[in-house]
Amino acid sequence: MLRSRPHAAPSAPAGIAGAFLLAVAVAATVVTVPGSPARAAVPGSPARTAVSAAPLPVALGAPAEAAALAAPLPTSPCDPGGVTAEDTALAAELNTRLTMKMRGYMDGYRVSCARAVVGAVRARGLAREAAVVAVTTAVVETGVRNINREVDHDSLGVFQQRATWGSAAQRLDVAWSTGAFLDKMLRTYPDGSWRSAVVGDVCQRVQVSKYPERYQPQAADGQMIVSALWPVSGVTRSEVVARARTWNPGTARRVPYSQTARHGGYRTDGSGYASMALRLGAPGPDSRGLSSARHSRPIPVSELRSGDLIIRATGPATARQVIVFDRWADAGRTSYWAYQQRRGYGTDHRRMSEGLSAGSGFTAHRPLTIR
Known part of the structure; x- marks a missing residue:
């Protein structure tokens, strides 16, 4: 990790890595250090292009990096909804693919933090490359954790970010802190010029770190994390319906309902079926994942169109449902x-009214993958 300071704030003499290591020493944490990856030249690739995935030197060295990542520091949630099962599953996958400091250290919480950062970038309507810059910075600064104790001076x-960025509550709100980060990036690189700059250089000019060399080596992993969290290119509404029909709804060949079975790699429950129709990664997020900012945005029921979702994501698993909207059944929109x-049947195509009355617990959502 490293010290960062906004604008002209004075540089720190020690840096957050030292603070992390002190925390480890105080807690007597034992860390097993994996072998350090081989050194390779850092390419000067621009942010708009793929960043080299070749192993790059870890600035602090493997022992210091491992100790800093394992430091038992207090954190705040990054997503008010908490860590999802999908976050945990994605962390396990990323741990086998990342090549630098985060390899083996990703967990559901860190994925939820990266997801919150990516969601904030998407909410601003910025390109994926902006998320790569932000996540790369978070990897270097905190190992993608929302640290709520002032370990390194007044940084949170x-x-x-130092106190000059905003209040403690603001800096611990990932949507706000990401927005502040992006605001400075856009001021520093007007007219979209950040997109043609080297990722590590953009990180440094926003953070104004004492250790500028630490960002670019993590850029390839930052890109990999963002790619795993950024929705795929998408499907059309007609494609969603066509894919829904492949499970033969309402026929003798329909796919039986199950929360554990798989069909074509997807869970054969409501959220798995909807994930298949939307061409999301198998086995598919659960109902809470589909209703989160990672996969959809809430819309008024009156705006429902073919391929949109009607979701009840609260309550026990037996009460949660995901419905793929097809079309209105009548001019009055009563069904x-x-x-x-x-449940108890399998793939179906039928007339419904769930979600049309207040207090039903159902909400309408527009999938981000629909184009």
Whole structure:
């Protein structure tokens, strides 16, 4: 990790890595250090292009990096909804693919923090490359953790922003802190010029770190994390319906309902079926994942269109449902036709009214993958 300071704030003499290591020493944490990756030249690739995935030198060295990542520092949630099962599953996958300091250290919480950063970038309407810059910075600064104790001077949050950035509550709000990070990036690089700059250089000019060399080596992993969290290119509404029909709804060949079975790699429950129709990664997020900012945005029921979702994501697993909207059934919009993987039956296409009355617990959502 490293010290960062906004604008003209004075540089720190020790840096956050030292603070992390002190915390480790005080807690008597024992860290097993993996072998350090081989050195390779750092390419000067621009942010708009793929960053080299070849192993790059770890600035602090493997022992210091491992100790800093394992430091038992207090953190705040990055997502008010908490860590999802999908976050944990993605962390396990990333741990086998990352090549630098985060390899083996990703967990559901860190993924939830990266997801919150990516979501904030998407909410601003910025390109994926902006998320790569932000996540790369978070990797170096905190190991993608929302640290809520002033370990390094008065720095807080996933970017270790100093008090001059904002209040403690603001800096610990990942959406706010990411927005502040992006604001400075856009001021520093007007007219989108950040997109043609080297990722590590953009990180440094925003953070104004005492250790500028530490960002670029993590850029390839930053890109990999963002790629795993950024929605795929998407599907059209007609493609969603066509894919929903492949499970033969309402026929003798329909796919039976199950929360544990798989069909074509997808879970054969409601959220797995909807994930398949939307061409999301198998086995698919659960109902809470589909309703989160990572995969959809809430819309008024009156705006429902073919391929949108109607979700009840609260309550026990037996009460949660995901419905794929097809079309309105009548001019008065008192019911609609929809596709659903229905408990006790399987894939169905039927007329429904769930979510049309207040207090039903259902909410309408527009998937981010629909183009």
